Structure formats: structure tokens, C-alpha cells
Amino acid sequence: MRRLPLSLTAITLANLGIPLTNAACTLLQGGTIISFDEASQTPLILRNLSLLVTNDRIASIFPSCSSRVPPQTTTINVTAKIPSPGDDHAHGTFSRETAGAYFNGTVDSSAGVFWCYSIHDIGSGSTVKEQIDDFKLKDQLLSRRETITTLEIAYDGSSSSSLDEIQTVMELARESNISVPSFLNNTPFPIIFSHGSFxxxxxxxxxxxxxxxxxxxxxSEMHYGHTHPHGFLIQDQASLGIDTRFTYSADMVTQARLWLRSTRLFLFSQVLVQDWEIPQLNPMSVKQAFHSITRSRALALRRNDLGVLVEGVKADIVLFDGDSPNMLGWEDPSENIMRAVRSGFLDSARRIQGLMAVPELTGTSPFGVPFGMPRREDAVRGDQDGY
Incomplete structure (x- = not known):
């Protein structure tokens, strides 16, 4: 039985040297699994269960004491670990050389990455035509390799480039049948818009x-000052991402924490500043923030088999280390990942809650200030809100 390294906060199965494309069966035994409740569209916490991966899909989730393990299964002890859905995409083309290094490193990592080749005028001698040719070459190389890296296109020239260039890039996308972050048309493939600040x-x-x-x-949106003044209004049709990684944080959890806190601040301020009232509840939940970096990101790519850990989907898995300092004391792991709860916090909170009655935040506060209801966020497409 293999044990996970305790020094890591989050790892993927690729870090353990297990390429899921050719592994027969892999068992993650004894973890707290962040699964998914389809009815409520929220995380479902499954404790002390095991997750069986066959080839590249989740075959079953069952009690750790079960004997439903096929022969020749690689077993990994994930006690005190948190299997979570993962989803990643990246883009970066600054020259043919850097694109090649970036692309090869991604493929060699054995991680599941949607790698977007950025086609744009970079002013370094690499023309759009040369970039398209390079993209086609990488597409051919990828088709001959056993990998779970997916090649996509990023294009930021839809509002500034010539019509001929836009049509050329669009035709490349149609030929390749892939997603194109940054511009819209009536297409059979997904298109993901970047930022949407205006x-x-x-x-x-x-x-x-x-x-x-x-x-x-x-x-990056807060760094550059254009922020996201209306982003909270379209969360049911949005996911979170990372801007150019050589400049900003390279993990999705940081983005989700920033987004959660900035959205809460904005909506709290509407009640506090405009109406001089005290908010009655949190306008956005930590579960909604978690949804925005897992399920929503998969749906943005129209991949219903990603972004959740349930039977039958692709085994796109990240393992959070429940023993790491910023994860000790967790109760609901999906919430703790968003909050970064410190060791001992939950025990202290329960002790205080046992001594104090939780007040009803209705009517007027003891300070004479009325309570007000902030807008409650909707982070899920359809009838549910993910709250």
C-alpha cells in the first residue's frame, strides 16, 4: 500500500506516478471524498469511503471495509486526505520556443490540462500564420502520444484584428473541433469569454x-483596476480562471477565495453603505465558490464528465492533504478549502456556540440599526442556485 507524501497540500494522481491512461485499477482508500449532489448542485461530502478508478474513469465509490476490489489493483491509502474534483486549463504563447517548452512540459507532467495555444500578434517575429502552422504541428504530435492533455485555442483578437484573420482562426477551430476562449459565434464547440468586465x-x-x-x-482584474463590476450577476454562466501565470498566482483556490471575499464585500456594501442596514446573511456561500472552480469550469467546456467525483465520470482528481497546517480542523472539506481554516478553529467555534445563543437577525439590532437582506447569489445554471 502506497502512502501519500504528507508535505503537500494538494497533489494529483500524476504526481504519484500513476498515469491514468494506462492504469488498470487504482483504489483511493479511506478518504473524505468531495462528491456531488446532482439535485441541489452542491458538494456532497462522503466520509471514510474508497474510490475505485478503472482505466481513466471512476468505476465506483464504496465503504472502505468493502471487498469489492478487483485483483491487481494499485491501492493508495488516502486516510486524512481529501479527494476533490480537479479541472485545469492554461494558455501562453510568447514565442515559438516558449510555446514549445510550455507545451512539452504540460504533456510530460501527465496532468489533465486543457492547454490553449494563444494565437495573436506578439511582435516578436512570429506571425499568426506561423502560429497556426505550429498549432497544427502540435495537434499532430498530440494525436500520436498517450496523454490526457487537450489542445485548445486562445484568441484575443476578435475586436482588433482583421476580418480575414478572425475567419482564419475560426476555421481552424472548426477543423479542430475545439473550444476557443475569447470570442463568440454560433458554433458546435464551447467558447469561453475572458474577463467580461464591461x-x-x-x-x-x-x-x-x-x-x-x-x-x-x-x-488580475483587481490588479489592473477594471475589476468585475457586474460579474456576480452572471455567476450561473461563468467560471473562475487564472490570468497569465508568470505574473499571478497559479492555483485556482486562491482565485476562488479572492472572488468569494470580493463578492461578499460588494454585496454587503450595498446594504451597509446604501441602505444603512446590517446584512442578515452571507450573500454568497463557500460552496458556490467551490462550484465555480470545479463544476462550472467543466460545464464551460461542455464536459459533463468532469468537475465532479461520481461514478462513471473521468477520473480528474486532486488530493488535498488534510494534515497540512492550513487544513487541520476541517469539518466540511469543500468549505475549509475556501476558508483556509486553521488548526483548532472549529473546536473553539463549537465551544463558543455552546455558550452563546445565536441571535435572530431580523427587525432592528440592539444598536438601533435595522437588519437588511442582501442579494443572494445564483451560481448554477437552471433552477438551483448552488447556495
Missing amino acids: MTAQDAILLRQTNQYLSMTPE
């Missing part, structure tokens, strides 16, 4: 009608 209500209606998604990158 979107309108009509833009939001169009996204919902065509079931295309927005990718918001909180860290």
Missing part, C-alpha cells in the same frame, strides 16, 4: 441563450 445585460442574455461561459480572473 459586459452588458444584453451580453448576459446572449451567454445564457447560447450556453456559452465567461471566465473571470479575480486577481
